[in-house]
Amino acid sequence: MIAIDVDHFTPYSSLIGGLIIGVAVVLFFITSGRLAGISGIISNTLERNENKFSNVLFLIGLVLGPLVYIFFTKKDVVFNMTSSLPLIIIGGLFVGIGTEIARGCTSGHGICGISRFSSRSIVATIIFMSCAIITVFLLQFSGSS
């Protein structure tokens, strides 16, 4: 039995946000010829000189995104992260190591890869979604999130 959280369900803004992310992916692809997989952009910034400046600018844009949105709309944007410090460190390490080994994250595999009908990315997305759902379940179950 699935219980929907109607108070926090935001289908319209989430759909609009998703479409805007799609615009960003296509714009980046048609101007630079590259796929906007964020883990790839971060790892290339750290490890390679090729496209370094372009990658850094993309990441700066990403940080400016929420600030520009708040500045122009004057809306409050919620950022609620209640995890403990050790969990944040372990979670960050896992996300860095995992996306580097799998060569893609929610954007690289989940959006760019699926949009190219890459079977590799479809498999990756099913695996990381399933593992994330199981992890949330176990943490809720043990009450340690």
Added chain:
Amino acid sequence: MYNNIFSLISGLIFGIGLTIAGMTNPAKVIAFLNITGIWDPSLIFVMGGAIVFTAPCFYLLKDKRKPFFTSSFQIPDIKDIDRKLILGSSLFGIGWGMIGLCPGPAICSIAFIALQPLSIVFVVAMIGGFYFTKFLKI
């Protein structure tokens, strides 16, 4: 030159999209992943919206020879569904489920450092993970 300007603009639009979508809030991501609790399905619409726009555009661009401001398209040529893909995606999923941040929203979270200083800890740990992987023999 134009390539760099459009990188900044693309990143900015991406960040605005994540913000409007609600992906920048770890609690909302956790509520989406918590399907056995009181479920917030919103984030299906984020990935769905992005793919609905991107997939037809990629299809229309498939015969284009070169991008506007660089010499060629760079598309990954690996096709293998191997141990690395499975192991990496599993680890990533566990980390994502623990905190509710994936790499894009993690970078955005630097914008919220005044609200939650710990966001930078996640980013530093994630970058540590990228470096650490270079020394792993997988």
